[in-house]
Amino acid sequence: MSVLGNTALSFSDDQSMIMDVSRAFCADKSPVSAVRGLLETDAGFDVAVWREMVDMGWPGMALPESVGGSGLGVDTVVPVLEAMGRALLGGPLLSTLLAGQLLLRAAGNGTGLEASSRAGSEPSGFLHDTLSSIAAGAPATVALLDGADWGAQTIRCELSGDSTLRGAKQQVLDAAVAEWFVVVAQQAGEPVLVIVPKVAIEPAARRDKVLIDATRRAQSVDFTGVLAADGAVLRGPQVVSALRDVRLLGALLLAAEAGGSAASCLNTTVEYLKTRKQFGKLIGSYQALKHPCVDILMAIDTTRSFVYHAASLLGSDPLGHDAEVACRMAKAQATETLKHAGDRAVQFHGGMGFTWECDAQLYVRRAQWVQQAYGDAQHHRKHLAQLLLDR
């Protein structure tokens, strides 16, 4: 077997249809003027647009019909994230999707939620209600990060024997609007998930973060003292596997989004190079500017190939070796692609590129946040080396 391994790539009619719809929607609702209008607002996104996304069923797209979702595979949300990335459209969709997937998978996905209590997780009722609420459009988020290390293996946040949480979580995405928090904690060294409703968190426990990507919002949240409700704790081997899956899905969905952003970033740069004249000629005719644009184009093409390859390997079962390889490659590639596209966008716009007014800043700033989230390129390549070379 070649080290290149699985090279399947398919694209379903569902994905194709959803790609068309979401692209048209995002382009319509999120022109760059709208993106700019939201940069310095508290919310960071347009609630009316979010409601429309809810009405289209996006938060529940990959949740089962038994909780009111559409029952489509998680592969179908990949083109949505890509479309949002293209339009720099913000809002709590990504965090909501990941929270839903984490709960679903921890509950013993594929066997149906009714079976979750049999499978060892306590709370079929509570979990069912939470997922139903998410599918109906209540924003949710995963409180995952204890420190600055996305690759950390030890969980610092603790659930005590009397069901009280102790510890703070960093950069909890969309925390300000989340109805539900899925807190990743440990109890006696074993990972557990605690579903916390927003009302359980004191306002003083939240602190707004200032992110380099001004299209996103996050808070640090101190969960110390929060009492886990009856049936709100999930534990067992499925939690371990669900956490692994959601880290990979997070990487993939962000890769899709970053790939979309890189494409519109390149388009922005290319448009400028086609209109800006210096020394009597269009600067786009200079090879010093042309060739890096081609490098970026090829990197965008590569990103898409990896992203949709990975999407082809996703199922409702725990992700296998090939899917893990694919998700990690997608993120490693997408991250580097958007970094390069954003960096060159600023440089190639010259003095304009140094201004707030120039759209290049939107991309270069997003690139810095995205490269870290759910693991940077070096992190994923390190894991890829183990997966591919230590066989």
Added chain:
Amino acid sequence: MSPVNEQEKVAFRQEVAAWMHTNRPVDPGFLLPQSFMEVGSEQQLDFLREWQHKVWSAGYLGMAWPREHGGQGVDPVFQSIADQEMRRHGVPICFNVIGLGWAGPLINDIGSEAEKAKYLKGILSAEDIWCQGFSEPDHGSDLGNAQTRARREGDDYVINGTKTWTTMGNFAKYMILLARTNPHAERKYDGLSFFLAPMQVPGIDPRPIRKLTGEYGFTETFFTDARIPASCLMGEEGQGWKIAMKTLQYERGAEAGAAGGLAFVRIAIDDMIAELSDVERDGAPALEDPSIRDQVVQMIMEEKAIVLGERRSTIGPLTTDYPFSLQLSTKLRFTESTRRMRQLAINLQGADGGLYVGDDAARQGGFWQRAYLNSFSATIGGGTSQVQANIIAEHILGLPK
């Protein structure tokens, strides 16, 4: 032709596999060419000639070509099975590629019966080696501007000029030659004609070009009042450009008809990893060194992206953003990634990376070192990487010239 059933295919595959297994040549004790553009010595030539003749005699070359001209007249699927088995068994190349892959299919398609009878069988048996006279020293990529002159004199054409990068020019019996019969044509393309020209006539002087590897494989070919029979003209005067373009279609694999056989030995990234599994670095296996691992993973991703890109290019909805960008960048991606991989393979060898072909301690006889140096033939030939980037920038991104 009736469709081939699966059973027949399986049986044939087994037959070829058994033959390849039995007949795979032993290591000749010298480094074989990795592609048909690297045949530099008589020793290599004799070896490859014998091998191709053997493959053809066994019935595994030119299978879809007509029976009366040395082929088998069977469905092309059999040839592709034979090729796959050759690849799988790691046998040497069928080196007469310009005949097998370009000139042969052309003659098969548009040649006269006399031309077919005269040329096809010798191409398959490796008796007649073919070369190509398209490029000229002053017109690297600008084929339409070829200046080599062919002047009609009685029953002959008199050829004057210079062709370059003639693969196996010093070994070839025939050349597919693009020359200018009418220097006054209104459009430069209309002045060109196409010849199936003999090489062993007075006035044709192929001088081997020594490559950066120290080896040979190409010639610069000088024509000084060389007389070739007028019957060598293919088609009619003025059709040269059209026929040359058709030839390029075969060369690029865009049109079927090739006789088959391996044109080059594929080096997969797996080969590099396997080769380096015993190399040490700082006292530990090199493949455990974090920085090396990172480079190897990046290389794997590069290679995998090419395969995935080929898949994605066939999925309509996933190709609408930058139409044809995947196709148009294939050459650039593939040749540059090949070059980088071979460079990395040398880099990872430690002190052995500094050895070269001829040193008895060089890994695989210096295979990787030579392969790296030869890889530039692809990043330069057929339009340099920089020209490719210009084409992509202008055609896909719409940037100004």
